[in-house]
Structures are given as structure tokens and as C-alpha cells.
Amino acid sequence: PVEQFSEKAYQDLLWHTLLRGHDSFFLWCLHEELEKEVALVHEVYAKSMPYTEYIQKGIPIDQYVPGAPGPVISGLRLGNKALIKRTDFNQSPERLTIAVSETESIEIPADFDTGILPVSITATEPSWIESSFPIGFYEFPKDDSTLIDMAKAGINLVRCNNENDLDRVQALDMKGWMAMSVQEGLTNNLMQRASDHWNHPALAVWEGPDEIIWTFTAYSFLKERAGFTREDWNNQKTIAVQYAESVGPDLLARMQESINWLKRNDPHQRPFWINEAADSDAFYARGYVDSIDIVGCDYYAVRSTGTDLTSIGRLTERWDAIGKGRPVWMVLQGFSWHALRDDRQRQYPSFSQSRFMAYDAIVHGAQGLLYWGTETIDDPMFRQSLYAITSELAAIEHYLKKTNxxxxxxxxxxxxxxxxxxxxxxxxxxxxxxxxxxxxxxxxxxxxxxxxxxxxxxxxxxxxxxxxxxxxxxxxxxxxxxxxxxxxxxxxxxxxxxxxxxxxxxxxxxxx
Incomplete structure (x- = not known):
């Protein structure tokens, strides 16, 4: 048999439902249970009467319900106060701070149950990203020795996939970012992944899907999937435009819903970053810009078929324009194209070329630099040349912040x-x-x-x-x-x- 709710747990559920925007309850039960069931519901209604103004006019505070036992907070905000209900499910309660906007929060005492609490302006120190210049690697090495070498070389941000990764970077005084599949919408998997990691002190930033706009506008594989080429998109042929219109709006709506949920519920209000292809469509990229905090693109300028180093600066300015002044992070070349394509000859950037691309991005306004593809390096001296650049940047990072x-x-x-x-x-x-x-x-x-x-x-x-x-x-x-x-x-x-x-x-x- 299924274990039944206790009376308290049932009434707690009614309170949480009421404080999440439900206007009424509809009760169904067996005839012989009616007296008891009505009494339980009536008690909640009766105790809610002093809060009528909040229940009728309050705005629900969007708080995540964890998939595993943990504190559950529901509330209705009215002005600078909120009606709050807290349930801890037999866990040892601790004082909680929940964010209700980017600049406001509510402090909830450990022994709190139900009542009115003030909404306070959040007093925050500058975040790690605000006080540092991100120097990142997408590569997350399996062995500690490589990760230690990266940390010694001034790399301070690494892409992480789980709690163990975050623990490893924290041990070296580094930070991590985590990718979130917001393009799939507000799924249970996304909410669980976020809540499992958002209290980790090494987590600095959330990342959205890589080059997402490119995937339905100018991606080379669209010839097979949708019957048009990149040239068709560049020339705005009807088949390409219509395909993008059939995919883009719904995709952007899913992304916005997921990102907005994450930013409301992340107790540390971390920034959200999306990396795009260099020429991802400006119109569609603008469709999510207001939901995120950091923009940017990747570009790998050194090729055996030709090199265009100065494109880095132009692209930095392009994404500054698309992002309406938001910080731009540029993803630079950490590989040779021969490792990715059979039709390319080996050609690693020289130290001078890598150094030029890094500083070209910076003088054009980049506020973070990351390197992609380093896990494919087959020449250890090229890796060392990247470390020479990252260690050089780390020594002057305070001078590289936009405000300085x-x-x-x-x-x-x-x-x-x-x-x-x-x-x-x-x-x-x-x-x-x-x-x-x-x-x-x-x-x-x-x-x-x-x-x-x-x-x-x-x-x-x-x-x-x-x-x-x-x-x-x-x-x-x-x-x-x-x-x-x-x-x-x-x-x-x-x-x-x-x-x-x-x-x-x-x-x-x-x-x-």
C-alpha cells in the first residue's frame, strides 16, 4: 500500500500550492472521509485569511522544487514584503537566502514556517567574473598533473561537467563553467542539473548551447538535413529563410524560458554566457541577448590554407554590437586544423601569432579569452607557447578589466x-x-x-x-x-x- 500523507504534510502542500498562485482548491474524497478532509482544507483557508491581500494581489516567487528532499520555499510578493512558506522535510534547517531579482533577496530563518518577511536590497561584493579577467580552457584533463600545469600557467576558468570536476578546479583555486541545454526547454534534467551544482563555490558561470544560431541558419550539415547550403542562407534564398523561421522562434522561446528560470532560481545569480560562430546571424542572436550576460564567438584564424589574424579584433567589435555592450568573451585557437580535418596540413599558430590574436581581442574590448581544441595538441611546445601567453595575461589581469x-x-x-x-x-x-x-x-x-x-x-x-x-x-x-x-x-x-x-x-x- 502507498504510505499516506501526514496531516501536516498535506496541509504544507496546500500552503505551498496557495502561495504558488493557485486561486482555489477542488476537493475529491470518499464520503466517509469528507468531514476530515474538509476540516484540513478549511484550517488552511482560515489561517490564510490574515494574508488575503497577499493571496489576492501578490506575485508568486518562482522557486525551484528540488528532486531530492531539501528545503522548499513558496511565496507571494507584495511590494517590499513577501508571504513565505518554508518546509524542510526532516532535514536540519539552516538559514537561507533566496534571490527574488538580480538585486533583491529574502533572508529566511532556520526555524521559519509561514509568515511575512522583508525583501532586502542584496549587498554583494563583486563576483569573481567582475573582479577577474577570465583566461579559460575548454579542455578538462583527466590527470591532475596537466590541470596543475594549467593552473600554474594562469588559466583560471575551465569547462566542468560534474561536481568532481568542480572539486578538482577548486582545489587549485580555479573556477569552472557548466554547459546547460537550455535549447531543449525547461526540462526536469536541466532543473536537476542546475540545482545539483549551483551551491558549489567553484562554479562561476553558466554556458548555453555552442553556436546555436549557426545550427539552423548557415551550418554546413543543413544541406543534408534541410536541403540548403550556407551560400543559400547568405543569399537569403527562400528555402533557407523559411527553414530558419520554422525553427528559430520556438527555439529562442525555449532558451529564454530556461535561462530566465535559471537566473531567478540560482541563489548566487551567476551570469549566463553563450558562444556563437563568428558570423552567426545577428537578428536571431539578438533574440536571446536580453536574457544573457556575456556574448562572444570563436574564430580560428591560422590555417595552412591562409591566415587572417586581424579578424579577431573585427569580430570582437561585431559581438559587442550584437550584445548591446555586454561583455565579449573570445574563443581563440588552441589547435592545428590538421587534427580536425583530413584536408588540412599541420599549421599551429606561432607564439607571436597567438599573442597577436589575444591582444587584438583585448584592445578591441574583449573581457575574457578562452582556448578551444587544446586536447588535440600533438606538439608539447605549442602547448607551452599557449602557457607563455596565459601566464603573461594572468600577470596583468587587473589592468585588463574594462573598468580599468x-x-x-x-x-x-x-x-x-x-x-x-x-x-x-x-x-x-x-x-x-x-x-x-x-x-x-x-x-x-x-x-x-x-x-x-x-x-x-x-x-x-x-x-x-x-x-x-x-x-x-x-x-x-x-x-x-x-x-x-x-x-x-x-x-x-x-x-x-x-x-x-x-x-x-x-x-x-x-x-x-
């Missing part, structure tokens, strides 16, 4: 026969009393006269070229330097910032 940096002007003084230029991109970062200047030559030719202007605050101070010998002292707000093709220069008032590992900085693919 500003643009400065870089003016090219051309030679007689100097070709047309894209130019030099420059930003100035500050942290406490020190400054850091990043210069990126976006041209494939040298400039022997580059004037950096707007440095009046640094007049008379020594600017040391990190990982080099040059030293400049701004005078009347400027100085002149020289830059080789696609060169990156970083000047700092603090020369000790050159803490990146030296091994790997000379890496060039042996096939070049």
Missing part, C-alpha cells in the same frame, strides 16, 4: 613609401598607482614612426617594455616608438609585471 582601461591615440608617422595602413590600436590600463600600455600593430608591414598621444598623466614616468629592452618617458603627453609587422608591445610603469613563463615564447611551427 581607456583608449589612447596612436598616430602613424609614415615613411616615404609606406603602404596604406589599418593602423595601431592602443589602450591604457590602470591599477592602483601603476599603468600599463598595450600597442597592437594591425598591419602586416612595419611602422618606424608611431606616436602615442594622450599620456599627460604619465609625463616624466618610465614606461618599461615588458619582455624587451625598450624604455620610454612620455613628454608633453606623448612618445614615439617603432613597430614591426603585427607586433605587440606592452609598456608598464612596473617592470616586474613581466612574470610570464619564458619557455615557449620562441615557438614557431616546425612545418613553417
Amino acid at each position: 582601461r581607456s583608449s589612447v591615440r596612436a598616430r602613424i608617422i609614415p615613411d616615404l613609401f609606406e603602404p596604406e595602413s589599418i593602423g595601431i590600436k592602443a589602450i591604457l590600463g590602470s591599477h592602483e598607482t601603476d599603468s600599463l600600455l598595450i600597442l597592437v600593430n594591425k598591419d602586416t608591414h612595419r611602422h618606424l614612426g608611431v606616436e602615442i598621444q594622450g599620456l599627460e598623466a604619465l609625463n616624466g614616468q618610465r614606461l618599461h617594455l615588458l619582455y624587451g629592452q625598450e624604455m620610454q618617458i612620455p613628454d608633453q603627453g606623448s612618445f614615439i616608438t617603432r613597430m614591426q609587422a603585427n607586433e605587440v608591445k606592452i609598456f608598464a610603469t612596473d617592470p616586474s609585471l613581466a612574470k610570464g613563463t619564458r619557455e615557449g615564447r620562441s615557438f614557431t611551427d616546425k612545418t613553417e
Whole structure:
């Protein structure tokens, strides 16, 4: 026989139902049970009468019901107060804080049952993402030695799949992100996965489905699945447009519902990030942007068939525009295309190329960098070259936060026969009393006269070229330097910032 509810558990259920927006109860029972059943329901109604205004006008607080025994919270909010019901299912109760918006929360005492509680403005310190510059790897190694090497190299964010992964990164003072299949809608699996992990201190960010807009607009496999090509989509052929219209709106609605639920219920209000393909459709991407916190794309510019390094900066600005100013995380190349495609020859990015792509993203506004494909690396020196870059970035991460940096002007003084230029991109970062200047030559030719202007605050101070010998002292707000093709220069008032590992900085693919 099925074990029956206790009277208290039954009445608790009625309270939770009432405080989740139900307007009435419909009772069915056997005739001989009627007297008892009506009495139990009537007691709940009677005790709810003092809260009539909340029940009639209150807005339900969307709180997740866990799949396993744990605290269950229901409530109706009215203004800056809420009618709350708490049930702990025989667990040792603890004080709880539930988020009711991105800036508001409710503190629920351990011994609380039912009553009115205030809604408070959440006093929060900056999150890890707000106070750090994410340097990430998609790769999660099975062996601890590789993970330790990653941590030593300044990598601070790794893709995790379960609690054990989060435990391992926490032990190394790293953070993790977790992918959520929000495109499938608000499923039980999604809610359970979220609730199983959202209290883990190493979890920093949620991730949505990778390149999701690409999958129903310009994905190469759509030729087999839907009968049109990427070129058909680019030319806006009817078959491609109609297919996207048949998939996109419902998909976006499912994503928005799931993301909004997750952001309401995650007690730590973590940000949500979606990575897209470089040219994912701007119109459809805008369909979910208002539900998320971080945008970005992946692009792998070094190929044996041709290289276009400066696309990284342009794409950073593209996703800044699509994201309406939200932080942009760029996913960069951690592999050679030969590991993925039989028709490609080996061509790993050199250290200089990888360094250029990283700083090209940064000077165009990227607020996080991640590397994809590193699990396919078959040349350990290429991995070491990536570690040289990540350790270099980690040493200056405080200067890379958007709130700590500003643009400065870089003016090219051309030679007689100097070709047309894209130019030099420059930003100035500050942290406490020190400054850091990043210069990126976006041209494939040298400039022997580059004037950096707007440095009046640094007049008379020594600017040391990190990982080099040059030293400049701004005078009347400027100085002149020289830059080789696609060169990156970083000047700092603090020369000790050159803490990146030296091994790997000379890496060039042996096939070049």
C-alpha cells in the first residue's frame, strides 16, 4: 500500500500550492472521509485569511522544487514584503537566502514556517567574473598533473561537467563553467542539473548551447538535413529563410524560458554566457541577448590554407554590437586544423601569432579569452607557447578589466613609401598607482614612426617594455616608438609585471 500523507504534510502542500498562485482548491474524497478532509482544507483557508491581500494581489516567487528532499520555499510578493512558506522535510534547517531579482533577496530563518518577511536590497561584493579577467580552457584533463600545469600557467576558468570536476578546479583555486541545454526547454534534467551544482563555490558561470544560431541558419550539415547550403542562407534564398523561421522562434522561446528560470532560481545569480560562430546571424542572436550576460564567438584564424589574424579584433567589435555592450568573451585557437580535418596540413599558430590574436581581442574590448581544441595538441611546445601567453595575461589581469582601461591615440608617422595602413590600436590600463600600455600593430608591414598621444598623466614616468629592452618617458603627453609587422608591445610603469613563463615564447611551427 502507498504510505499516506501526514496531516501536516498535506496541509504544507496546500500552503505551498496557495502561495504558488493557485486561486482555489477542488476537493475529491470518499464520503466517509469528507468531514476530515474538509476540516484540513478549511484550517488552511482560515489561517490564510490574515494574508488575503497577499493571496489576492501578490506575485508568486518562482522557486525551484528540488528532486531530492531539501528545503522548499513558496511565496507571494507584495511590494517590499513577501508571504513565505518554508518546509524542510526532516532535514536540519539552516538559514537561507533566496534571490527574488538580480538585486533583491529574502533572508529566511532556520526555524521559519509561514509568515511575512522583508525583501532586502542584496549587498554583494563583486563576483569573481567582475573582479577577474577570465583566461579559460575548454579542455578538462583527466590527470591532475596537466590541470596543475594549467593552473600554474594562469588559466583560471575551465569547462566542468560534474561536481568532481568542480572539486578538482577548486582545489587549485580555479573556477569552472557548466554547459546547460537550455535549447531543449525547461526540462526536469536541466532543473536537476542546475540545482545539483549551483551551491558549489567553484562554479562561476553558466554556458548555453555552442553556436546555436549557426545550427539552423548557415551550418554546413543543413544541406543534408534541410536541403540548403550556407551560400543559400547568405543569399537569403527562400528555402533557407523559411527553414530558419520554422525553427528559430520556438527555439529562442525555449532558451529564454530556461535561462530566465535559471537566473531567478540560482541563489548566487551567476551570469549566463553563450558562444556563437563568428558570423552567426545577428537578428536571431539578438533574440536571446536580453536574457544573457556575456556574448562572444570563436574564430580560428591560422590555417595552412591562409591566415587572417586581424579578424579577431573585427569580430570582437561585431559581438559587442550584437550584445548591446555586454561583455565579449573570445574563443581563440588552441589547435592545428590538421587534427580536425583530413584536408588540412599541420599549421599551429606561432607564439607571436597567438599573442597577436589575444591582444587584438583585448584592445578591441574583449573581457575574457578562452582556448578551444587544446586536447588535440600533438606538439608539447605549442602547448607551452599557449602557457607563455596565459601566464603573461594572468600577470596583468587587473589592468585588463574594462573598468580599468581607456583608449589612447596612436598616430602613424609614415615613411616615404609606406603602404596604406589599418593602423595601431592602443589602450591604457590602470591599477592602483601603476599603468600599463598595450600597442597592437594591425598591419602586416612595419611602422618606424608611431606616436602615442594622450599620456599627460604619465609625463616624466618610465614606461618599461615588458619582455624587451625598450624604455620610454612620455613628454608633453606623448612618445614615439617603432613597430614591426603585427607586433605587440606592452609598456608598464612596473617592470616586474613581466612574470610570464619564458619557455615557449620562441615557438614557431616546425612545418613553417
